[in-house]
Amino acid sequence: MNAPVTAPPKSRESSEDRKAAIAAAARALIVEKGFEGLRTRDIAERVGINIATLHYHVPTKEALIALVADDIRAELREQSDGKGREHLSPAAQLECEFDDYAELLGEKVALLTALSELLERSRRDPVMLGCVGPMMGKWKRMIEEILAQGVASGDFRADLDPDPAARMLVGAMTGFSRAPNATPDNFKRLRAELTRAVRNPNLPTLPTQGPRP
Amino acid sequence: MNAPVTAPPKSRESSEDRKAAIAAAARALIVEKGFEGLRTRDIAERVGINIATLHYHVPTKEALIALVADDIRAELREQSDGKGREHLSPAAQLECEFDDYAELLGEKVALLTALSELLERSRRDPVMLGCVGPMMGKWKRMIEEILAQGVASGDFRADLDPDPAARMLVGAMTGFSRAPNATPDNFKRLRAELTRAVRNPNLPTLPTQGPRP
Amino acid sequence: MNAPVTAPPKSRESSEDRKAAIAAAARALIVEKGFEGLRTRDIAERVGINIATLHYHVPTKEALIALVADDIRAELREQSDGKGREHLSPAAQLECEFDDYAELLGEKVALLTALSELLERSRRDPVMLGCVGPMMGKWKRMIEEILAQGVASGDFRADLDPDPAARMLVGAMTGFSRAPNATPDNFKRLRAELTRAVRNPNLPTLPTQGPRP
């Protein structure tokens, strides 16, 4: 209870570990079976603890789902936070966004899958909306900002409308991971197309032109 | 009552009606509560029949979900089938696609919501994938075709790659209906942006220009 | 309705046929799955009629079971009735009884199996007891009679007590068909043993003696 700030007692840390393990197991099960097939017993079994123990750490299923949502949000924030790319050109910043998503697609597909489930659920669950909504909103706004800067700088089309264009980019990426044939190569083609879709056609030099490599 | 002589007997017609009513109720409940909260009892209650009667018409929950998927597919086919727009210019055909989606957004949002649930589920349910996959594939291919024609005709950008561009458009529309603030006005802005994203910048006349109304 | 004695109208005969078909199907299903797994729907399906039609002919499941019991009783009576063996020696009559059972074992095992189910059920179902009890009682009494005559005639042991001896024979035969390895050859050995068990040891001539290797 009166633990020092910098060194929480082992027991408490262990408790956090348990929660993390529970969140991980729950997330994996959501990916495998959806919310539909999410059972507290299965989570407990996967963590290797008793159901009662699970309920000790996470009192209700609702709290558990919130935990998963937070866990996902935290993991995504890790990637997006403090990248300090403001000094880059808007076009370069956009490419960085694509890189980020490519990385997710390559190494953390399960995260994207789980996120998609959360997003779907958020339509009817206000609590979920409160968690996922800001997350998605932040992403969209970040891209919107980059686009607005790019329009101003002349990197992007002068007639580009940042808000719907950001929706377009986010939708294209999100939709990509939802569709079949979501191969790395196909993502390369997609990002190239997205790049072309926003860039200023009046720019003299055109890097990596042509529809196919 | 004044049915033609060749009409099927009332009992059999009634059976089809019941199935349709069941499909409709199930679809509505999926929209309201997701697959997670889909209960056969609730469906029966909404249709106004006994649970046993529900099972008389649709033997298992799995069959029921397949029925819903088929029902949705049938309704979507109605809209897309036999529109005979091949004589229009690619740009006009694309606008028609946007019109179609706008119509869905306006009058059949529930259909889109349900479809999104099916799509999500299809990731882990092969049966669902077998139903939804072709549906989405057909849509994407149709747009891809329009884009390819438009590139050839000069309507669209010469450097446009039809496959990823079609993914982009589909993703943008699908993603739009999934996001908050999916107002008709926002869709207008989105489709305008999408139009600009694909059109040939070298074309002299530019219809409905400018980023914001 | 006013049909002549010797030629009932086709419709009524057909009705009897239906009942017979129902009884046969029910009996077969009892053999396959026991009373436990007996479903009216399965019976109807096997007969090739609608469940409602089944209920038209046999109003309740209870009546159906009674029908099966009667059907079995009738078939067994066919075999035992009017054989007119009173003129034979008791020993010969007993062999005839064994022959009868051997025939059942060979050609109508299903009948015996069904009968065993009925017998088991009769323990807790008075109606069944009312049907099966007399049947078994009659059989036992018939054998008891033969044994008593044989004791008097000197064919069988002088110290043979007809009542328990009849129980023994009936039990041995019934038990045989219930046990595994109920092969024809094993029944031959059993009947030989039963014959030896009751015969008068003081009789001079001994047919087919020895246990067999």
Place this chain on the structure above:
Amino acid sequence: MNAPVTAPPKSRESSEDRKAAIAAAARALIVEKGFEGLRTRDIAERVGINIATLHYHVPTKEALIALVADDIRAELREQSDGKGREHLSPAAQLECEFDDYAELLGEKVALLTALSELLERSRRDPVMLGCVGPMMGKWKRMIEEILAQGVASGDFRADLDPDPAARMLVGAMTGFSRAPNATPDNFKRLRAELTRAVRNPNLPTLPTQGPRP
């Protein structure tokens, strides 16, 4: 309460107790209503627990039936095991077998009734056959052994064939408990008859002679 140190914790012992209580209740219900009328709800109610609790201890109905079968086997083994009668004469050993069955008839009729149900069921349930088959086989073989020894020692008829004779004895006893009028007195008469049926007629002294007491 004053359990020794090495005793298992109360909770675990309690679990075994529950299983035993469940097995007992299930057995009683099988006797009363047969497998046909065996309902998990009734068992739970009789034990005084919730249905969910029943399923906690015994996951499926199939497992429950297996539990009952094992329970019956265990109880029967108690009686037959380690009686150490090898030093007795074959005739005396056989009488002991009759005594054992008489005891069952007198004090554990329910056990015999349940066993008969299991036996009936074993015809169509391989799992049941795997449990009941060996049980009955062991009994038969034990008697067969006694008979073979008795033939060798001169206690029993020289022309007695142990295998069918054992079948006869087992069938007679089993059949006795299945038939009506299974009174203790009638069993006395039956065992006397069985004794006479196997004994060597050439033996000088004849205990308890005469057909009726």
Place this chain on the structure above:
DNA sequence: CATGAATGAGTATTCATTCAT
């Protein structure tokens, strides 16, 4: 912290039976 046992409310499915046609 952890767990074995317990449970109320449910969950899809089944079954014998009924009824309008």
Place this chain on the structure above:
DNA sequence: AATGAATGAATACTCATTCAT
């Protein structure tokens, strides 16, 4: 005589949650 549709009452089994230890 037959049937498609309908149903009340089960039926085995599940699930999130609680509690004594």
